[in-house]
Amino acid sequence: MRAFENLLVPGSTELPECRCGAEMHLFRTKPRGDTEVRIFRCAVCSHEFQLMVWAAGTEAEDSRAEGL
Numbered sequence: 001m002r003a004f005e006n007l008l009v010p011g012s013t014e015l016p017e018c019r020c021g022a023e024m025h026l027f028r029t030k031p032r033g034d035t036e037v038r039i040f041r042c043a044v045c046s047h048e049f050q051l052m053v054w055a056a057g058t059e060a061e062d063s064r065a066e067g068l
Contacts, residue, residue, distance in 0.1 A: 016049045018042035024049055031055075 016024045024040035027048070033055075040049045 014051075016040055016051065018045065018047050018049070020045045020047065 015026075018024050020042060022042050022044040024042050024047075026038060027041040028039040030037045030039070032052075035055055036053050038051045038053060040051070041047070042049075
C-alpha cells in the first residue's frame with residue numbers, strides 16, 4: 001500500500017506537478033468515510049501521486065475551521 005503524500009483542505013482544486021516536471025491529471029477518486037483519496041497520474045512517466053482531501057461539511061472540517 002502506498003503512503004499518502006499530502007493532505008488537502010476541503011474544496012481544494014490544486015493539481016500536483018510530477019517529480020519529472022510534467023503536469024499530473026486526476027486518474028481516480030476513492031471515497032474513504034469523511035475523506036476522499038484523489039489519485040493523480042503522470043502521462044509522461046506514469047508516476048502516481050495520492051492526495052487525501054477532507055470531505056466538505058464534515059465535523060472534522062467544522063472543528064478545524066473553528067480552531068478547535
